[in-house]
Amino acid sequence: MQEQEPEQNQDKDQQQHVSTIDPGLLPVNWPKHVKYLVDYEYHPLIPAEVLDLVQGRRRKMSDYQSTATSGLGSGSGSESDNVPETQQQQQQWNENPPRTELELQYDDIPIGHAIPGILRTPTTTSSSPSSSVSSPPFSPSPPSASSFPPSSLSCPSALHPHQQQLQTPYEIRLITNPPTHPVLGSYGLFATTTLRPGLHLLDYISIVVPDAYADPDSDHTLYLSNDLNLDASAHGNHGRFVNDFRRIRTQEQGPNVSWDLYRDAETGQIRMGCKVLKRIRPGEEILCTYGKSYWRSRGIMVKGKEWEDDWDTDLDDQSDDEEDEEDEEDDDGI
Numbered sequence: 001m002q003e004q005e006p007e008q009n010q011d012k013d014q015q016q017h018v019s020t021i022d023p024g025l026l027p028v029n030w031p032k033h034v035k036y037l038v039d040y041e042y043h044p045l046i047p048a049e050v051l052d053l054v055q056g057r058r059r060k061m062s063d064y065q066s067t068a069t070s071g072l073g074s075g076s077g078s079e080s081d082n083v084p085e086t087q088q089q090q091q092q093w094n095e096n097p098p099r100t101e102l103e104l105q106y107d108d109i110p111i112g113h114a115i116p117g118i119l120r121t122p123t124t125t126s127s128s129p130s131s132s133v134s135s136p137p138f139s140p141s142p143p144s145a146s147s148f149p150p151s152s153l154s155c156p157s158a159l160h161p162h163q164q165q166l167q168t169p170y171e172i173r174l175i176t177n178p179p180t181h182p183v184l185g186s187y188g189l190f191a192t193t194t195l196r197p198g199l200h201l202l203d204y205i206s207i208v209v210p211d212a213y214a215d216p217d218s219d220h221t222l223y224l225s226n227d228l229n230l231d232a233s234a235h236g237n238h239g240r241f242v243n244d245f246r247r248i249r250t251q252e253q254g255p256n257v258s259w260d261l262y263r264d265a266e267t268g269q270i271r272m273g274c275k276v277l278k279r280i281r282p283g284e285e286i287l288c289t290y291g292k293s294y295w296r297s298r299g300i301m302v303k304g305k306e307w308e309d310d311w312d313t314d315l316d317d318q319s320d321d322e323e324d325e326e327d328e329e330d331d332d333g334i
């Protein structure tokens, strides 16, 4: 399937950027009709209780940590269980009330550290209501290759957050070859340095939309939960350019990144992280799987399993001698 975008893009070239930040700060090849977001925006019709949950306002961070690591914390069980009988139980209940049914749906999300939008500068004029969410401290230390979400945040060139634009280890490219590429004439995301398995590469930033209001024709959606979708068709970041691996890599090779939800250790916000599964070399395309249902809903039957467990076994390959030698050669890899 090839996209129809080139002609549309010619028209869009005449348009003004809809992004509210200085166009000079936008990533190369950023489409004018898409608003660049540095953080999530939330649809106004998300119920308040759900919004509290996905923004991490419902509980103390330590509560989330205990549920993410050991199932449920001391307030385990749903609200209907274990009604407090003594004063002491009542106090515990007040401090750490049992999860509601709704909360239980969001309970086992691992804790991680957010990857900030690339534009973190006092000169940005984004009117995003959520742009006030504090960004985590910027850490130049490399993430652990074996854990996801990572315990620290990295950026290849470790630029200071006050610099106007953070360099990214990837870029948006117009795909012009090979001629067999299924997304020819459209855009994709490509590595600009070596990306190692386990790296938390970026977050899929978009508008968070209730399921009932999701655009069924959007080509840029991911599920956040049963109730919510991430839609980056008109508002997003680099994540919206990650293509599906099919007909680009073989089924045996599989995708080289995956999308995984995590809860930001600092804000409690639920975010969609992109984890590197296999070593990605400079110039290589960053590719995920959209899942069979994505293609089925577009009338396309795709072959192979939904997910092959060995797609992410490369995460264990760090001790491989040959790869270690390559690691040494790839000085600026991350």
Ligand SMILES: C[S@@+](CC[C@H](N)C(=O)[O-])C[C@H]1O[C@@H](n2cnc3c(N)ncnc32)[C@H](O)[C@@H]1O
Pocket (backbone or CB within 6 Å): 001, 002, 003, 182, 183, 186, 187, 188, 219, 220, 221, 240, 241, 242, 243, 244, 245, 246, 247, 248
């Ligand atoms: C999230 S967008 C990916 C970015 C898109 N290429 C762009 O420039 O905005 C998803 C759309 O890209 C196209 N696409 C991505 N991977 C594809 C693949 N392996 N084969 C065919 N089309 C693909 C499909 O049109 C799909 O609906």
